[in-house]
Amino acid sequence: METMEQRLISNWSKVNFSVPSSFVQPLDCRPGKVTSPSSKTIPLIDLGGHDHAHTIIQILKASEEYGFFQVINHGVSKNLMDEALNIFKEFHAMPPKEKIDECSKDPHGVNCKLYASSENYKKDAIQYWKDTLTHPCPPSGEFLEFWPQKPHKYREVVGKYTQELNKLAHEILEMLCEGLGLNQGYFIGGLSENPVVLVHHYPPCPDPSLTLGLAKHRDPTIITILLQDQEVHGLQVLKDDEWIPVEPIPNAFVVNIGLILQIITNGRLVGAEHRVVTNSTSARTSVAYFIYPSFSRIIEPAQQLVDVPIYKSMSFGEFRKSFYEKGPKIEQVLQS
Numbered sequence: 001m002e003t004m005e006q007r008l009i010s011n012w013s014k015v016n017f018s019v020p021s022s023f024v025q026p027l028d029c030r031p032g033k034v035t036s037p038s039s040k041t042i043p044l045i046d047l048g049g050h051d052h053a054h055t056i057i058q059i060l061k062a063s064e065e066y067g068f069f070q071v072i073n074h075g076v077s078k079n080l081m082d083e084a085l086n087i088f089k090e091f092h093a094m095p096p097k098e099k100i101d102e103c104s105k106d107p108h109g110v111n112c113k114l115y116a117s118s119e120n121y122k123k124d125a126i127q128y129w130k131d132t133l134t135h136p137c138p139p140s141g142e143f144l145e146f147w148p149q150k151p152h153k154y155r156e157v158v159g160k161y162t163q164e165l166n167k168l169a170h171e172i173l174e175m176l177c178e179g180l181g182l183n184q185g186y187f188i189g190g191l192s193e194n195p196v197v198l199v200h201h202y203p204p205c206p207d208p209s210l211t212l213g214l215a216k217h218r219d220p221t222i223i224t225i226l227l228q229d230q231e232v233h234g235l236q237v238l239k240d241d242e243w244i245p246v247e248p249i250p251n252a253f254v255v256n257i258g259l260i261l262q263i264i265t266n267g268r269l270v271g272a273e274h275r276v277v278t279n280s281t282s283a284r285t286s287v288a289y290f291i292y293p294s295f296s297r298i299i300e301p302a303q304q305l306v307d308v309p310i311y312k313s314m315s316f317g318e319f320r321k322s323f324y325e326k327g328p329k330i331e332q333v334l335q336s
């Protein structure tokens with residue numbers, strides 16, 4: 001049996017000069033060689049503009065057409081973004097044993113996890129080129145005792161960062177409410193009270209044409225707010241059968257609509273498919289902030305918006321179970 005220490009990609013990838021066969025993607029999933037970069041980009045939205053109504057129109061349009069956009073002037077300081085990204089990089093740079101120890105404070109092993117490849121490591125036929133740290137981060141401070149304590153400022157910096165992201169997420173959700181015609185505060189409480197952070201580390205890969213850092217997927221969230229490394233490309237969004245790279249923009253966040261919001265809006269907003277490709281020269285770090293409902297909360301098309309629901313009702317707990325069991329086939333389970 002392989003130990004977690006042996007599995008972590010960051011632990012062995014520096015001394016392996018070829019891609020192990022268990023990481024070679026089937027032909028139809030491989031990114032291949034990117035020859036001509038796409039001329040398309042996802043929309044960029046300035047949240048600091050004075051025309052509130054116009055900002056809402058832009059957010060709604062981007063969420064309908066792409067399911068993805070980037071935001072600038074979002075109110076989170078550059079200093080805090082840099083501090084958070086640096087502390088997450090320092091975490092993944094620690095010796096493997098230390099990382100594993102720092103993620104072992106929950107006796108049930110659920111409220112802080114470190115894993116290689118994907119959460120489905122044992123079930124995945126083919127592995128992905130990344131290590132991930134994840135834990136819940138509600139503004140109440142619940143679960144804080146399970147977070148890493150190393151690097152030594154981890155809890156302080158990540159605590160501040162996730163508080164700010166919670167504020168930003170709610171501002172964006174409020175604008176979506178206004179744009180969609182949902183009651184103000186629709187997402188406050190049960191639909192958003194379970195935020196989680198996922199810190200991905202993609203080490204350099206000897207042959208990026210054969211591997212993926214993260215498989216094509218939609219997020220099982222309401223929305224996701226992503227902080228990505230400023231220099232290193234990797235994230236791509238599927239739009240009209242074309243993979244569009246999400247360019248790193250200084251001090252911007254990437255925002256994407258999750259599958260749950262697609263359900264709530266009965267398909268009006270799209271939980272777009274995306275994936276991460278690797279590169280041979282630089283490690284990439286990204287930090288996803290997932291807005292999750294509480295497990296018992298019912299997920300269904302909003303009655304205010306919809307006459308004929310195309311998705312059936314289920315609890316978030318049931319939804320998440322199907323999401324991990326069915327993968328891309330979850331669409332069949334969701335249809336009413």
Ligand SMILES: O=C(O)CCC(=O)C(=O)O
Pocket residue numbers: 198200214219226228234235274276286287288
């Ligand atoms: O690493 C990235 O850029 C994307 C991460 C992602 O898609 C996810 O966590 O769901």
Ligand SMILES: [Fe+2]
Pocket residue numbers: 217218219274
């Ligand atoms: Fe994602």
